Amino acid sequence: MPNPPATVTIRKGGDDDGHVGSLAQVHQEAERELPDLPPNPVMEAIDLNVFYGDFHAVHDVKLSFGKNEITALIGPSGCGKSTVLRCLNRMNDLVAGARVEGQVTYHGQDIYARGVDPIMVRTHIGMVFQKPNPFPKSIYDNIAYGPRVTGMKVDKMDDVVEEALRGAALWDEVKDKLKQSAYGLSGGQQQRLCIARTIATKPDVILMDEPCSALDPIATSRIEDLMLELREQYTIIIVTHNMQQAARVSDRTAFFTAKPDETTGNRTGLLVEYNLTNKLFSNPNDKRTEDYISGRFG
Amino acid sequence: MSAATVAARETTAHTIATGKSRDRTPGSLIFLIALWLSLFFGIAVLTVLLVDTAIKGLPRMDGNLLTEYDSTLFPEKHGFRAGILGSIWLMLGTALFTVPLGIAAATYLEEFADNKKWYNRIIEINIQNLAAVPAIVYGILALGVMGLFGLADGLVIGGILALSLLTLPIIIITTREALRAVPSEIRQGSLALGATVWQTTWRNSLPSAVPGIATGTILGLSRAIGEAAPLVMVGIFVSVRFDPASLTDMASALPIQIYGLASNSQEAYQQAANAAIIVLLLMVLGLNALAIFIRNKFQRSW
CATH class of the missing domain: 1.10.3720.10 (MetI-like)
Structure with a gap:
C-alpha cells in the first residue's frame, strides 16, 4: 500500500503543553498525607528476579506495598510490570519454565518459601485480570464460586453474594437478575463482577492487571471510583499503561523500564523509581522517569 | 487525502457510474461457479445414493424387517x-x-x-x-x-x-x-x-x-x-x-x-x-x- 497517512502525532518532549502538570492535578483527588515509605508493608518484594527459561525477565526489584494504599506499577510494554504483579500471588507458577529468585513476603512470610501452598497464597491475595473473565455461570454462582472452592465458612451464601456485589458497586444493577448468566452484563459490569468475585473470598490484597484497558471511559471511571472506595479495606496493586489512571488513583507509583541485554538483545525489566505518586509525577528523581512521563520515550 | 481514501472514492465512483461491482468480474464469477460445482458434486453423489437405496429398500420397510430373524427359506420374511x-x-x-x-x-x-x-x-x-x-x-x-x-x-x-x-x-x-x-x-x-x-x-x-x-x-x-x-x-x-x-x-x-x-x-x-x-x-x-x-x-x- 502507498504511504499510509500519519495519524499519530508524536508528543514533543518537555512540558510545554502542561501534560505533566495535568498528571499532578488529577492526582489531587486521591492524594493523602503518607510517609515516604510504607511504615507497615503488607507485601514486600526483596531482590526479586524472574526468569522464563534462560530469559531474564525482571532484574532485582525491591518494592514494598503499604496497607490500605493503592500502588501503581507503570512503564512501557515489556518492562516486566505484569510479571512482577503475577509473582505477588504466585500466578507465575502456572507459566511453564518460570523461575523466581529473591523473596516476596506477605506480612513478613516469604510466599515462595518451601512448604507454602500457592492455593493458600491466592486466597489471601486476589487478582483481577485485564480482560473481564466471568465464568460461564450465573451472576450468583460467579460470586459464590470463590467461597465454595476455598471451603470458606459461610452462614448464608446469599448474604455473602450481596455484600460482595455491594462492595463492588454492582448490587443495584444486578439484584433482580442474580440467576441470569454473567455474560449478559456489559464489559464494565463484568469487570466489576470480577472485582466482586475477588472480594467475596475476603482477600487482604487485590492485584489488578490493567483492569480498565478493555473498557470505555465511563466504565473506567466507575472502576477507578471503586478502587478509591476499596482502598479503605484492601491493599491494591495495579498495573496500568495509563499514566493518567496511575495519577488519578494511586498513592504510590513504581516506574519500570526495560533494558536490552548487550549480547542477546533480550529486554530485562527493572525498577527505575518508586515514590509517592505526587512526587514521582511532579518531581521525578530519575531522568528516565521524567522522559517517560513527559512522553519523550515509551 | 490519503491513498486509501482516494481508492475508496474511485471504487465508489466506478460502481455508481457503471452499476457494476468489482466483485462480479468474469474471473471471480468463474471461481464462484467452480465453488458451487464442488458443493453440487458432493451433494449430488449423496442424493443419488440415498434415493437409489430408498427406491430399492422402501417396499421392504415393514414390521418383519425389525421383528424377524434372518430367514434363508422365506426371503420376504427376512428380518434384521x-x-x-x-x-x-x-x-x-x-x-x-x-x-x-x-x-x-x-x-x-x-x-x-x-x-x-x-x-x-x-x-x-x-x-x-x-x-x-x-x-x-x-x-x-x-x-x-x-x-x-x-x-x-x-x-x-x-x-x-x-x-x-x-x-x-x-x-x-x-x-x-x-x-x-x-x-x-x-x-x-x-x-x-x-x-x-x-x-x-x-x-x-x-x-x-x-x-x-x-x-x-x-x-x-x-x-x-x-x-x-x-x-x-x-x-x-x-x-x-x-x-x-x-x-x-x-x-x-x-x-x-x-x-x-x-x-x-x-x-x-x-x-x-x-x-x-x-x-x-x-x-x-x-x-x-x-x-x-x-x-x-x-x-x-x-
Whole structure:
C-alpha cells in the first residue's frame, strides 16, 4: 500500500503543553498525607528476579506495598510490570519454565518459601485480570464460586453474594437478575463482577492487571471510583499503561523500564523509581522517569 | 487525502457510474461457479445414493424387517432383529466403555500433563496416529486380546472391544479440542480465587466443554455403529437366531448382515439389504441429530 497517512502525532518532549502538570492535578483527588515509605508493608518484594527459561525477565526489584494504599506499577510494554504483579500471588507458577529468585513476603512470610501452598497464597491475595473473565455461570454462582472452592465458612451464601456485589458497586444493577448468566452484563459490569468475585473470598490484597484497558471511559471511571472506595479495606496493586489512571488513583507509583541485554538483545525489566505518586509525577528523581512521563520515550 | 481514501472514492465512483461491482468480474464469477460445482458434486453423489437405496429398500420397510430373524427359506420374511439388537448392544457397550475413559484421558492430557515431558509427548503423538489407523487393524488387535483371554469368536464383548479401540482416539481428540476451546482466562480466574487445578477442571473447564465433548463423542459413536471391518475380524456373526442377553453372548450386527446379503443374488434379499441400509442410516442420522441438538442447546460464546 502507498504511504499510509500519519495519524499519530508524536508528543514533543518537555512540558510545554502542561501534560505533566495535568498528571499532578488529577492526582489531587486521591492524594493523602503518607510517609515516604510504607511504615507497615503488607507485601514486600526483596531482590526479586524472574526468569522464563534462560530469559531474564525482571532484574532485582525491591518494592514494598503499604496497607490500605493503592500502588501503581507503570512503564512501557515489556518492562516486566505484569510479571512482577503475577509473582505477588504466585500466578507465575502456572507459566511453564518460570523461575523466581529473591523473596516476596506477605506480612513478613516469604510466599515462595518451601512448604507454602500457592492455593493458600491466592486466597489471601486476589487478582483481577485485564480482560473481564466471568465464568460461564450465573451472576450468583460467579460470586459464590470463590467461597465454595476455598471451603470458606459461610452462614448464608446469599448474604455473602450481596455484600460482595455491594462492595463492588454492582448490587443495584444486578439484584433482580442474580440467576441470569454473567455474560449478559456489559464489559464494565463484568469487570466489576470480577472485582466482586475477588472480594467475596475476603482477600487482604487485590492485584489488578490493567483492569480498565478493555473498557470505555465511563466504565473506567466507575472502576477507578471503586478502587478509591476499596482502598479503605484492601491493599491494591495495579498495573496500568495509563499514566493518567496511575495519577488519578494511586498513592504510590513504581516506574519500570526495560533494558536490552548487550549480547542477546533480550529486554530485562527493572525498577527505575518508586515514590509517592505526587512526587514521582511532579518531581521525578530519575531522568528516565521524567522522559517517560513527559512522553519523550515509551 | 490519503491513498486509501482516494481508492475508496474511485471504487465508489466506478460502481455508481457503471452499476457494476468489482466483485462480479468474469474471473471471480468463474471461481464462484467452480465453488458451487464442488458443493453440487458432493451433494449430488449423496442424493443419488440415498434415493437409489430408498427406491430399492422402501417396499421392504415393514414390521418383519425389525421383528424377524434372518430367514434363508422365506426371503420376504427376512428380518434384521438380531442385527439391530446386536448393533444397539455394541453401541451402548462402546459408549459405556469409551466415554468415561476417553474424557478422563483427554482431561489428563489437556489439564494436568506437562507436555514438555517426553512420555506425554509420545502419548500425544500416538493418539494422533491412532485416529488414522485403518479400522480393520483394531479388529485384529481386539481378536488378539480375545484370544489371550481364551474367549470365543463373535461375542458381544469382542465387538465392543474392537469398536472401543476405534472410537477412543476420536473421543480423546475431540474432548481435547473442546477443552482447549475454553479460554485460559477462565482457568486463570478460577485459580486466582484460590481454586485447585482439580476444582478448576471439574467446576469450570469440563462443564464449559460439555457441548464439544458431547458432539465429538456422538459423532465418534455414529462412526463406530456403521463399521463392518473390525467386526468381521472379531467374528461377529452374519446370522444369529436369538437376542443377545449378556456380554458373552454371540451376536450379529447390522453392517455385517448387510455385508452378508450383498453377495446374495436373489432380488428379495437385495431389497432386504437396502431396507437394512435405511435402518442403519436412520440410526446414524438419529445420533447425529442428537449431537446437533446437544450442541445447540448448550452452545455458549465467550
